[in-house]
Amino acid sequence: xxxxxxxxxxxxxxxxxxxxxxxxxxxxxxxxxxxxxxxxxxxxxxxxxxxxxxxxxxxxxxxxxxxxxxxxxxxxxxxxxxxxxxxxxxxxxxxxxxxxxxxxxxxxxxxxxxxxxxxxxxxxxxxxxxxxxxxxxxxxxxxxxxxxxxxxxxxxxxxxxxxxxxxxxxxxxxxxxxxxxxxxxxxxxxxxxxxxxxxxxxxxxxxxxxxxxxxxxxxxxxxxxxxxxxxxxxxxxxxxxxxxxxxxxxxxxxxxxxxxxxxxxxxxxxxxxxxxxxxxxxxxxxxxxxxxxxxxxxxxxxxxxxxxxxxxxxxxxxxxxxxxxxxxxxxxxx
Numbered sequence: 001x002x003x004x005x006x007x008x009x010x011x012x013x014x015x016x017x018x019x020x021x022x023x024x025x026x027x028x029x030x031x032x033x034x035x036x037x038x039x040x041x042x043x044x045x046x047x048x049x050x051x052x053x054x055x056x057x058x059x060x061x062x063x064x065x066x067x068x069x070x071x072x073x074x075x076x077x078x079x080x081x082x083x084x085x086x087x088x089x090x091x092x093x094x095x096x097x098x099x100x101x102x103x104x105x106x107x108x109x110x111x112x113x114x115x116x117x118x119x120x121x122x123x124x125x126x127x128x129x130x131x132x133x134x135x136x137x138x139x140x141x142x143x144x145x146x147x148x149x150x151x152x153x154x155x156x157x158x159x160x161x162x163x164x165x166x167x168x169x170x171x172x173x174x175x176x177x178x179x180x181x182x183x184x185x186x187x188x189x190x191x192x193x194x195x196x197x198x199x200x201x202x203x204x205x206x207x208x209x210x211x212x213x214x215x216x217x218x219x220x221x222x223x224x225x226x227x228x229x230x231x232x233x234x235x236x237x238x239x240x241x242x243x244x245x246x247x248x249x250x251x252x253x254x255x256x257x258x259x260x261x262x263x264x265x266x267x268x269x270x271x272x273x274x275x276x277x278x279x280x281x282x283x284x285x286x287x288x289x290x291x292x293x294x295x296x297x298x299x300x301x302x303x304x305x306x307x308x309x310x311x312x313x314x315x316x317x318x319x320x321x322x323x324x325x326x327x328x329x330x331x332x333x334x
């Protein structure tokens with residue numbers, strides 16, 4: 001269905017309603033390309049994150065505190081991938097057909113995973129900070145139970161904050177929408193609210209994450225120098241030194257995930273408080289959503305265990321008896 005008719009007449013989201021929004025005009029070619037692109041992006045995001053979720057859930061050797069946080073991050077990214085088709089429809093059709101109540105619920109559903117992603121990245125930073133900077137205390141401070149409690153708390157806090165934000169912003173209040181057309185799912189936030197959300201949802205968490213990683217990278221640099229000097233001097237490298245080098249590599253890999261996240265989110269948050277075109281906002285918003293499909297690529301590039309587990313999943317070896325007990329790390333080294 002194309003929006004541009006032969007006589008270029010105006011088309012409305014709800015023709016029977018006088019206050020209906022006007023549909024955007026697109027050619028059939030544009031219409032089809034956009035739907036195919038966003039469908040492929042959604043499928044890509046869901047499929048890759050599903051591989052991460054199955055890998056960590058199935059293989060017992062991957063049930064570590066760090067990987068549990070990665071699992072939570074993958075769940076958030078999977079949820080974003082699932083709502084991409086709805087967001088794409090809203091962008092392409094330029095109409096919201098499901099009413100104000102579902103508009104508010106949808107806003108909560110899509111914003112909670114985005115907020116939870118940042119919370120999970122903060123947990124990752126704390127986990128790596130303790131592992132690298134205080135390795136002897138790591139087994140006592142970072143346990144599976146504490147990690148699961150932290151993950152649950154981060155999701156609860158994200159849900160509470162986003163719900164409060166959506167309600168206070170007026171998504172469920174139709175009285176403030178007298179200046180909006182019928183069929184639009186958006187709210188005009190005040191500049192003060194934008195600043196508050198910018199600080200609470202982005203600036204403060206990112207400052208904490210960046211501070212932790214700067215400390216991590218400094219300690220990593222010092223540890224690598226010590227290990228390299230031991231190797232050059234012909235001295236025996238202890239198991240503890242090898243473990244610290246492994247922890248440092250893991251920290252650097254997860255640091256890349258944080259960097260990719262910041263590169264996708266910073267332009268959006270900067271532009272969200274300034275007056276720019278809606279087209280630019282849409283592009284930057286989808287750059288944010290695309291981040292959910294990039295994280296599994298980082299795992300594939302830097303985590304040998306992920307490549308191995310994906311091979312087991314795609315070849316259906318996970319259905320073999322005791323497949324969950326396979327030592328992924330040993331098998332990869334052989």
